[in-house]
Amino acid sequence: MAKHDPDLDLLFTALGDPTRRAILSRLARGPASVSELAAPHDMALPSFLGHLKKLEDAGLIATAKSGRVRTCTLLPWALRPARNWLDEQKAVWEERLDQFDDYVMQLMKERQHGPGSED
The missing domain is CATH 1.20.5 (Single alpha-helices involved in coiled-coils or other helix-helix interfaces)
Incomplete structure (x- = not known):
């Protein structure tokens, strides 16, 4: 019987969307602000933030806030x-x-x- 790993489910769900994969590709070059990450995507900010939340929930990225700027960082070991x-x-x-x-x-x-x- 196959093993069920909910963390693996979260990871593959996060990787299953082209917008989220594009975000990860950009973050592979280094940390970026939310506004920088959102710029190439034609969607409302709340929708974009939903993508970031899925990536963060899957443990693929970490975010940190400094003043009014939230910066995202890729966690490649994830x-x-x-x-x-x-x-x-x-x-x-x-x-x-x-x-x-x-x-x-x-x-x-x-x-x-x-x-x-x-x-």
């Missing part, structure tokens, strides 16, 4: 659980494909030499 999950899935599928390849090779050998023959 992507590690998603990376680990993807690596696990890759290993499972590579093993399955290797088993399938072995099966196909066995079928081909049997067609060439007949069932039960040894090489």
Whole structure:
């Protein structure tokens, strides 16, 4: 049975939106103010703040307020659980494909030499 990780759900939900991925891409270059992050996006500020909240809830960004300016910072280690999950899935599928390849090779050998023959 598959393990259910609510934190992983939050992470993938946050990554599932192109606006939020664009924000993360921008923050990968360094911290930025909310107004700087919002500028390229054609949406009302409350909607944009909703995107930031989802990123913050998922642990992908941190925000800090200095005076009237709120600055966002990427927390790159927060992507590690998603990376680990993807690596696990890759290993499972590579093993399955290797088993399938072995099966196909066995079928081909049997067609060439007949069932039960040894090489």
